[in-house]
Amino acid sequence: QNKSSNTVSLDVFYSKIQSEKKPQIIDARGPEEFALNHINGAINFNLESKDYAAQVAKLDKSKPVFTYSIGAGRSVWLADDLLKKGFKEAYSLEGGIANWIGNGKPFYANSKSKLTLAEYKKIIAENKDVLVDIGSIYCGACKKVKPVLETIKAQYGSNLKIVEIDLEDSPQVIADLKTVKVFPTLILYKDGKIVFKKEGLGDLKNDVDVALAVK
Ligand SMILES: O=S(=O)([O-])[S-]
Numbered sequence: 001q002n003k004s005s006n007t008v009s010l011d012v013f014y015s016k017i018q019s020e021k022k023p024q025i026i027d028a029r030g031p032e033e034f035a036l037n038h039i040n041g042a043i044n045f046n047l048e049s050k051d052y053a054a055q056v057a058k059l060d061k062s063k064p065v066f067t068y069s070i071g072a073g074r075s076v077w078l079a080d081d082l083l084k085k086g087f088k089e090a091y092s093l094e095g096g097i098a099n100w101i102g103n104g105k106p107f108y109a110n111s112k113s114k115l116t117l118a119e120y121k122k123i124i125a126e127n128k129d130v131l132v133d134i135g136s137i138y139c140g141a142c143k144k145v146k147p148v149l150e151t152i153k154a155q156y157g158s159n160l161k162i163v164e165i166d167l168e169d170s171p172q173v174i175a176d177l178k179t180v181k182v183f184p185t186l187i188l189y190k191d192g193k194i195v196f197k198k199e200g201l202g203d204l205k206n207d208v209d210v211a212l213a214v215k
Contacts, residue, residue: 006079006090007072010103010181013093017066024065028074029097033138036168037109039068039100046074047081056085064089068096070139070183095182098136101171102180113172115165120173124189127161129212134174135184136167141201142184148204160212188212 008016017023025042027034034044045055046069059065065082067090069075079090093099101107124130133149135142153162167174167183174180179187179197186198188211195211198204 006083006092007076007094008091009094010099010105013066013068013091014105016064016091020064024059024063026065026067026075026078027097028067028069028078028092029138033136035110037097037101037107037171039097040106040108042068047077056082059087061085061087064091066091066093068093068100070096070098070136071141072096097167098174098183098185099181101167101175102178102185104175104178107171107175109171113170115163115170115173117173117176120163120165120177123161123163124192127189128191129156129159130161130163130189131208132163132165132187132189133184134165134177134180134186138168139183144201145184145186145204151205152208156212160208190214 017025023041025039027038027042027044028046029044030046031044034042038044043055045052049055065079065087067075067079072092072094075092075096079092082090131149131152133145135145149162149164152160165173179185182199184200186204188195188208190211196207198207
């Protein structure tokens with residue numbers, strides 16, 4: 001079976017959830033991640049949970065299950081396994097928690113955002129060039145951005161303001177920005193205007209160099 005065959009867009013995921021009386025939403029991330037933030041009404045387990053069989057047994061196989069994680073990892077593996085176990089329908093959310101929160105859907109967070117939208121806007125307004133890195137401390141691809149940011153910091157110094165935003169620290173600003181669909185997302189502003197927005201890794205260093213070289 002094609003691993004991504006049950007991955008659906010946010011719109012489809014959301015409307016299918018809305019059409020269920022008691023939607024079976026499963027956060028397939030780890031327990032610490034779930035404790036910090038999650039989709040309202042979700043339960044938490046994944047293929048590695050010690051009580052996996054017991055968790056699965058609590059669900060209704062004849063009703064759809066909705067899974068999400070950060071990317072197309074844990075949620076897709078879980079959805080695939082549930083289908084193999086005889087569940088009728090299993091859908092995993094494309095872009096995971098980033099897509100959900102980034103599009104303003106209701107979520108639980110255990111703390112307030114460190115950074116507010118107003119503070120974010122102030123930083124953008126007060127600095128000529130600003131590079132914003134948005135991700136999660138639990139996201140593998142996001143970790144790969146960090147050494148690239150260090151190289152960029154060393155090269156541009158105080159000429160480039162770098163802002164790092166984590167889902168764990170500042171969920172609400174990610175929701176308020178209404179621009180994030182995946183982690184990591186990188187946004188470069190020049191004079192308050194977005195010069196580029198990158199989703200995923202790509203050749204970040206080169207893109208920043210090229211964009212900042214334009215006068
Ligand atoms: O496993 S993952 O989808 O959270 S990257």
